[in-house]
Amino acid sequence: MVDQVIDLVGDTPLVRLTSMVEAAADLLAGARGEHRGAPRRGAEILGKLEYINPGGSVKDRIALAMVDAAERDGRLRPGGTIVEPTSGNTGVGLAMVAAIRGYRCVFTMPDKISEEKRAVLRAYGAEVVVCPTAVDPDDPRSYYSVAREITRKTPGAWSPDQYSNPDNPAAHRATTGPEIWRDTAGRVTHFVAGIGTGGTISGVGQYLKEVSGGRVQVIGADPEGSVYSGGSGRPYLVEGVGEDIWPATFDKTVVDRVEAVSDRDSFLMTRLLARRAGLLVGGSCGLAVVAALRLAGELDPDDLVVVLLPDSGRGYLSKIFNDEWMYDYGFLEPPSDEPVVAEVL
Ligand code: PMP
Secondary structure, eight states, X not given: OOSSGGGGSSOOOEEEOTTHHHHTHHHHHOTTSOOTTOOOSOOEEEEEEGGGSTXXXXXXXXXXXXXXXXXXXXXXXXXXXXXXXXXXXXHHHHHHHHHHHTOEEEEEEETTSOHHHHHHHHHTTOEEEEEOSSSOTTSTTSHHHHHHHHHHHSTTEEOOOTTTOXXXXXXXXXXXXHHHHHHTTTOOOEEEEEOSSSHHHHHHHHHHHHHTXXXXXXXXXXXXXXXXXXXXXXXXXXXXXXXXXXXXXXXGGGOSEEEEEOHHHHHHHHHHHHHHHOOOBOHHHHHHHHHHHHHHTTSOTTOEEEEEEOBBGGGGTTTTTOHHHXXXXXXXXXXXXXXXXHHHO
């Protein structure tokens, strides 16, 4: 039993994903007939299930850590207001912590964000300010600028700014990394994670490198087009990962290699995880698992890969898990009705 639901943040389980190797063989071989990285039997793969967190994602960890630190040094005081430009998992984590600690929460977000996502934040009692998507980040109407303006004008306002806040990677260094080391009894040899703010991969990577004397390899999984894998910031559809800028929270010195993964492969793997492993997880999980499986194909049986799975698939039912949406983007072939037509003729 716990006193408060935030006492349940962290200590997430590892689940064996090695059975996905066979299930994903065709997908990994690639639609273009490539056989790069098609996995051999061998290296074990474990997924760290972050949707088990009470707010439903890995971001509960940093929300709690950033609020705790701000309270400690007086940046956030009783009755204060938390202001952040976010539509996603960080907002949910902050709203959950704010509900328990009695803070007001204001989130700004672009109007392309689904009503469903706004509704989750409002359900926790947060206020949501919707801003135009089609403006420059520097434009006073952008959701970044509006958040800055609300912070400036509101007495007792504090903006965590997950892209520059050192408590973001520090949370993973203090919790996620040690959990992986403990739960694998120091057997982990490779860590794979997507890179958004870079907080997860930097904090976990720093810890695992230190505790293993540099033995653990750290692999970033990145959407094709994002800057982390050498892209120009070209648009992609996987949410929560990849950037068009390099955030201060990303320590690129701990990353040994970055693997670029297409939207198509990320989403097909995400659907496969639900259907074969019973894991209803988000698109960035599919992305990271593709990278982990490719890697496992190059490794030996005594290697142990841990891949971080950031959130649940519930937030993507109208996209990745919607066949029509997948057809529209060409990620799935619509079923052909030709045989029926032939029969009628
Ligand atoms: N996946 C999802 C769904 C996310 O919301 C995030 C956070 N932006 C990430 C992956 C990446 O985590 P990080 O910001 O710690 O790099």
